[in-house]
Amino acid sequence: MKKADVVNMILGNKLNNSPGSSVKAFAPTNIALCKYWGKRNQELNLPITGSFSISMGIYGTTLELSMSETEQDLIFYNDQPVDSNTTFHKRLTAFLDLFRQKKQWHFHFKSQANIPIAAGLASSASGFASTVQALNELFQWQLNQKELSILARLGSGSASRSVSPGFLEWYAGTDEDGMDSYTEVFPHPWPEMRIGMMMISTKEKALSSREAMQRTIVTSPLYSSWPKKVDGDLREIKQAIQQKDFNLLGKIAESDAMAMHATMLSAWPPICYSLPETVSFMQKIWDARQQGLSLYFTQDAGPNLKLLFLEKDTAAVQTLFPEIKIVQPFE
Numbered sequence: 084m085k086k087a088d089v090v091n092m093i094l095g096n097k098l099n100n101s102p103g104s105s106v107k108a109f110a111p112t113n114i115a116l117c118k119y120w121g122k123r124n125q126e127l128n129l130p131i132t133g134s135f136s137i138s139m140g141i142y143g144t145t146l147e148l149s150m151s152e153t154e155q156d157l158i159f160y161n162d163q164p165v166d167s168n169t170t171f172h173k174r175l176t177a178f179l180d181l182f183r184q185k186k187q188w189h190f191h192f193k194s195q196a197n198i199p200i201a202a203g204l205a206s207s208a209s210g211f212a213s214t215v216q217a218l219n220e221l222f223q224w225q226l227n228q229k230e231l232s233i234l235a236r237l238g239s240g241s242a243s244r245s246v247s248p249g250f251l252e253w254y255a256g257t258d259e260d261g262m263d264s265y266t267e268v269f270p271h272p273w274p275e276m277r278i279g280m281m282m283i284s285t286k287e288k289a290l291s292s293r294e295a296m297q298r299t300i301v302t303s304p305l306y307s308s309w310p311k312k313v314d315g316d317l318r319e320i321k322q323a324i325q326q327k328d329f330n331l332l333g334k335i336a337e338s339d340a341m342a343m344h345a346t347m348l349s350a351w352p353p354i355c356y357s358l359p360e361t362v363s364f365m366q367k368i369w370d371a372r373q374q375g376l377s378l379y380f381t382q383d384a385g386p387n388l389k390l391l392f393l394e395k396d397t398a399a400v401q402t403l404f405p406e407i408k409i410v411q412p413f414e
């Protein structure tokens with residue numbers, strides 16, 4: 084099964100809809116509290132396990148999309164034209180090709196992200212989610228959240244969790260066509276939650292999460308225990324949110340991230356996204372916790388940490404980590 088087959092299953096005749104004029108869409112980026120690490124289908128980005136995320140409030144991608152009379156797509160990222168030889172350009176045009184019913188259709192694509200690209204802050208998630216949302220508006224497809232999340236997943240897995248704000252669960256599903264692998268909002272907002280973005284490096288990562296996931300599955304002796312770990316974490320994190328038990332949420336999120344990185348460290352060649360500073364900051368967080376502060380972290384495929392805490396501890400966290408940027412996910 085190819086991506087184009089899934090697009091056809093979802094859009095059918097709507098692929099022939101005529102485009103409207105310019106549209107604007109915003110998608111927040113998201114941070115997984117229970118991670119997605121490993122695909123059961125690489126073409127369709129179908130995951131081996133479910134995952135669970137929180138969106139990053141006002142941080143994400145705003146996209147202005149219209150049709151262009153030009154012979155190729157005109158792509159701008161943060162006001163700069165994107166060179167057609169870059170991976171970014173190729174990946175994006177390949178994605179747009181899925182929805183280009185007529186060969187002569189080209190897009191004017193103006194994307195603005197207020198997050199550093201490819202630094203483990205999931206800029207591709209909000210990028211593909213905003214693309215799907217803008218296309219949905221431009222062609223008046225009137226898709227629901229489930230369908231939008233399936234289409235966004237074809238761009239990048241974690242993008243399926245960026246089609247709505249709040250807590251989102253992405254179901255692994257078992258169907259070969261992935262129609263049962265979509266996201267749903269977990270309807271228990273927690274307005275007091277805060278995320279502190281600790282930027283350790285904004286350099287683009289050397290190893291993509293796609294390659295790293297595959298290497299982990301094939302070579303890590305620890306990978307076989309990962310699905311079981313995620314199953315338990317998913318169950319517990321939802322309980323923690325429903326019971327507003329922040330220490331349980333923090334513990335599950337931090338332990339889930341550490342387990343994901345442990346499977347990567349045991350891959351061959353080993354995969355280590357942490358820098359020395361990443362580990363120093365982890366130790367500072369553990370020390371603060373020892374002193375009684377309810378402070379936890381999570382880490383994705385990059386050296387940066389995302390701190391998890393509650394509004395009431397903002398001043399204490401800021402005193403310890405003045406460099407963090409604080410996000411209100413439910414703003």
Ligand code: PMV
Nearest residue numbers: 115118119240241292383384
């Ligand atoms: O969707 P991708 O290919 O960018 O992979 C995301 C992988 C992690 O960020 C490490 C985990 C996750 O669930 O977001």
